[in-house]
Amino acid sequence: MEVIRKINIIRYKSSLKEEMEDWVIEEKPLNIFINNKYYATLMCTPNEIEELCVGFLFSNGIITSKDDIKKIEFSTGDIAFINLKKEIEIDDFHKRALVSGCGGGLVDINMINGNNLDIVKSQYTFSGERMLKLMKEFNAMSNLFQQTGGVHSCCNCGDNGIEFLSEDIGRHNAIDKIIGKCLLNDTERNSKMLFTTGRISSDILVKTAKAGIPVLVSHSGPTDLAVDIAKKLNMTVVGFARGTRMNIYCGAERLLFGNS
Amino acid sequence: MEVIRKINIIRYKSSLKEEMEDWVIEEKPLNIFINNKYYATLMCTPNEIEELCVGFLFSNGIITSKDDIKKIEFSTGDIAFINLKKEIEIDDFHKRALVSGCGGGLVDINMINGNNLDIVKSQYTFSGERMLKLMKEFNAMSNLFQQTGGVHSCCNCGDNGIEFLSEDIGRHNAIDKIIGKCLLNDTERNSKMLFTTGRISSDILVKTAKAGIPVLVSHSGPTDLAVDIAKKLNMTVVGFARGTRMNIYCGAERLLFGNS
Numbered sequence: 001m002e003v004i005r006k007i008n009i010i011r012y013k014s015s016l017k018e019e020m021e022d023w024v025i026e027e028k029p030l031n032i033f034i035n036n037k038y039y040a041t042l043m044c045t046p047n048e049i050e051e052l053c054v055g056f057l058f059s060n061g062i063i064t065s066k067d068d069i070k071k072i073e074f075s076t077g078d079i080a081f082i083n084l085k086k087e088i089e090i091d092d093f094h095k096r097a098l099v100s101g102c103g104g105g106l107v108d109i110n111m112i113n114g115n116n117l118d119i120v121k122s123q124y125t126f127s128g129e130r131m132l133k134l135m136k137e138f139n140a141m142s143n144l145f146q147q148t149g150g151v152h153s154c155c156n157c158g159d160n161g162i163e164f165l166s167e168d169i170g171r172h173n174a175i176d177k178i179i180g181k182c183l184l185n186d187t188e189r190n191s192k193m194l195f196t197t198g199r200i201s202s203d204i205l206v207k208t209a210k211a212g213i214p215v216l217v218s219h220s221g222p223t224d225l226a227v228d229i230a231k232k233l234n235m236t237v238v239g240f241a242r243g244t245r246m247n248i249y250c251g252a253e254r255l256l257f258g259n260s
Numbered sequence: 261m262e263v264i265r266k267i268n269i270i271r272y273k274s275s276l277k278e279e280m281e282d283w284v285i286e287e288k289p290l291n292i293f294i295n296n297k298y299y300a301t302l303m304c305t306p307n308e309i310e311e312l313c314v315g316f317l318f319s320n321g322i323i324t325s326k327d328d329i330k331k332i333e334f335s336t337g338d339i340a341f342i343n344l345k346k347e348i349e350i351d352d353f354h355k356r357a358l359v360s361g362c363g364g365g366l367v368d369i370n371m372i373n374g375n376n377l378d379i380v381k382s383q384y385t386f387s388g389e390r391m392l393k394l395m396k397e398f399n400a401m402s403n404l405f406q407q408t409g410g411v412h413s414c415c416n417c418g419d420n421g422i423e424f425l426s427e428d429i430g431r432h433n434a435i436d437k438i439i440g441k442c443l444l445n446d447t448e449r450n451s452k453m454l455f456t457t458g459r460i461s462s463d464i465l466v467k468t469a470k471a472g473i474p475v476l477v478s479h480s481g482p483t484d485l486a487v488d489i490a491k492k493l494n495m496t497v498v499g500f501a502r503g504t505r506m507n508i509y510c511g512a513e514r515l516l517f518g519n520s
Contacts, residue, residue, distance in 0.1 A: 005484045010508040012388050017517050022507060027462055027483035043462060043485075128272050149500065150459050150481035169461055169483055199410050201429055202287055202303060221410035223287035223429055224265045225303075240409065247282060248270040257277050 003047045004147055025148040027169050031079045034062065034088065045144070045151060045168040046077065048177045052168075053080050055180030059207045062088060066183045117206065119234045122214035124158075124191040127256045128246070131193065131217065134162060135241050138195050141165050145197070154178050156213065158192040171198030172207070179211045189213050200226045200237060209233045215254060217241050222249055263307045264407055285408040287429050291339045294322065294348065305404070305411060305428040306337065308437045312428075313340050315440030319467045322348060326443045377466065379494045382474035384418075384451040387516045388506070391453065391477065394422060395501050398455050401425050405457070414438050416473065418452040431458030432467070439471045449473050460486045460497060469493050475514060477501050482509055 009022045028046040032039045032053060039062075044052060050072055057063045063084065070083040134157050142153040144167040154174035155165040164187075166177035175196060182189055193215040194208050200222035206229065208216045216230070217238040227249045230237045236251030248255060264283045271278045288306040292299045292313060299322075304312060310332055317323045323344065330343040394417050402413040404427040414434035415425040424447075426437035435456060442449055453475040454468050460482035466489065468476045476490070477498040487509045490497045496511030508515060 007484065007487060007509065010512045011505065012508060012515070012517070013505040015389060015517060017508075017512075024482060024484045024487060024509070027485040129275060148481055150483060169459065199429065221408055222284060223410060224267065224284045225287040227267060227284060245271065245273040248272060248277075249267065249284070252270045252277075255272070257272070257275060 003045050004144065023147045025144060025150040025169055029078055032056070033079065033081045035084055036081070042170075042173060044170060044173045048166055048180070049074065049080065051166070051177045051180030051184060052173055053082060053180065054183050055176030055178065056173075057082065058179055058183060059176055059210060061210075117209050117229075117233055118212075119232075120190075120209055120212060120214045121234070122190045122212075122254075124214050125254050125256055126193065126215065131238070131255075132241060132244060132246065134193075135195060135217065135219075137162055138165070142167060142197070152196065152198045154194065154196045154198075156182060156187070156189070156192050156194050158188075163187060163192075171196060171204065174198070175204065175207050179207065182211065193217055195241075199223070200239065202226050202229055205229050205235070205237070209235060215251070217246075221247075263305050264404065283407045285404060285410040285429055289338055292316070293339065293341050295344055296341070302430075302433065304430060304433045308426055308440070309334065309340065311426070311437045311440030311444060312433055313342060313440065314443050315436030315438065316433075317342065318439055318443060319436055319470060321470075377469050377489075377493055379492075380450075380469055380472060380474045381494070382450045382472075382514075384474050385514050385516055386453065386475065391498070391515075392501060392504060392506065394453075395455060395477065395479075397422055398425070402427060402457070412456065412458045414454065414456045414458075416442065416447070416449070416452050416454050418448075423447060423452075431456060431464065434458075435464065435467050439467065442471065453477055455501075459483070460499065462486050462489055465489050465495070465497070469495060475511070477506075481507075 003026045004023045005026055006021050007024055011018045011020055026046060027043055030042045030044050030049055053072060068084055070085050073081045138155050144151045145153055151167045151169055152171035152174045153167045155162050156178050157163060164178050164181040166174050168174040189212045192213050194213045195217045197219045199220045200218050202225045205226040215236040221239045222237050227237055231250045236254045237249040239247045239249060263286045265286055266281050267284055269282045271280055286306060287303055290302045290304050290309055313332060328344055330345050333341045398415050404411045405413055411427045411429055412431035412434045413427045415422050416438050417423060424438050424441040426434050428434040449472045452473050454473045455477045457479045459480045460476060460478050462485045465486040475496040481499045482497050487497055491510045496514045497509040499507045499509060
């Protein structure tokens with residue numbers, strides 16, 4: 001599905017103007033109904049929406065596996081009807097939108113300190129050099145970013161390289177798409193890394209922890225709270241992974257140095 | 261107030277490691293109660309919280325000016341009690357958190373298409389060269405970004421240069437802080453530009469429109485929906501404003517070219 005749109009712009013350069021066409025990323029609402037009751041509206045890049053729905057529901061604790069879902073149907077491209085095998089109680093959000101960048105941004109306040117989360121048990125180790133090589137591949141594969149400059153990218157990877165890559169106007173949505181793909185494909189997550197182009201705030205860390213992925217790597221930096229929670233949950237947080245360098249904020253025991 | 265924290269990290273560079281200290285940005289919950297009823301939790305950088313509260317309430321349509329507020333009190337640093345002069349009906353959010361990057365991310369779905377918003381009436385014009393010069397100053401003044409790399413910055417500016425600058429882990433919060441400052445200081449907004457380091461999604465555009473600021477400028481790119489709404493509301497959207505160049509997506513009539 002095409003998720004970019006060509007529009008007329010004026011390019012200004014050194015006081016001169018030029019009319020031209022340029023690509024911008026699409027942003028659309030996705031209205032999610034669970035068991036015929038309105039749940040939320042995500043502002044998102046409208047591709048991989050089944051994966052987004054599954055990842056979003058998982059991140060929000062509505063489902064624990066794809067087996068909780070009886071059926072997902074889409075209507076007019078912007079409504080998802082999700083029927084679960086169980087009854088659930090849904091808070092009344094009324095007609096508010098969880099907006100871009102923020103698609104999956106709602107998390108239970110109790111999770112903010114990592115109190116309701118399981119410690120991530122994983123013996124996974126990885127080579128720093130290998131990780132930086134994968135980061136380079138990740139950058140090269142982020143097509144929508146290269147075309148529009150207006151998205152965040154996310155991928156999961158392990159010993160066999162990059163498995164899934166998703167892009168979205170929202171850094172939360174991009175991660176939820178990856179988690180959705182992992183769930184739908186029964187992909188092992190305990191020996192994997194999650195790469196994101198976005199900053200690592202507590203909610204991004206919590207999503208990764210809930211998915212059971214032990215290593216979270218970003219182009220950008222983490223917040224202090226994200227690092228605090230990661231330590232509590234036995235996770236590895238890497239920031240500013242660019243070129244030949246990176247900062248390891250916690251969980252450095254998973255990282256192999258030198259030529260090991 | 262100090263909003264950065266020094267933590268021990270390992271810097272990895274070309275297969276070598278070095279233990280060192282580095283600054284990370286603080287992320288804290290801010291629990292907002294309106295008329296003694298719980299409204300929302302923002303994950304934010306804990307400075308300028310009165311301004312953040314005021315801007316957030318304004319962006320969410322709870323107040324239309326600072327005069328709607330009777331009193332704001334803070335308790336234990338992470339709770340804001342806001343008493344309004346009027347009674348309002350508050351949706352029941354329960355104990356969910358609007359998380360970082362997403363602090364101000366909740367907007368009425370009806371606003372997504374700009375339908376409930378007033379057209380921005382402004383005769384303001386600006387010189388492209390002047391704007392790029394201000395963007396350079398903006399970059400230089402973004403201290404928290406330079407120290408931590410983990411925040412978004414925002415400022416408002418006009419013919420007299422940069423007025424207010426705010427930084428936050430969330431691009432929505434940073435804008436709400438600026439709007440809050442404008443409201444608290446009775447600052448004119450109709451002949452101003454708003455600069456942000458973040459992407460321009462529909463919600464960011466809507467916040468700017470609601471504040472009555474006619475020109476929105478970003479380091480990064482807009483979504484198609486943001487441009488569509490901006491056209492409807494008679495606003496100017498500029499993206500990728502870096503060095504000597506920028507893209508004007510709409511409202512180019514406000515921009516003066518050449519040496520004018």
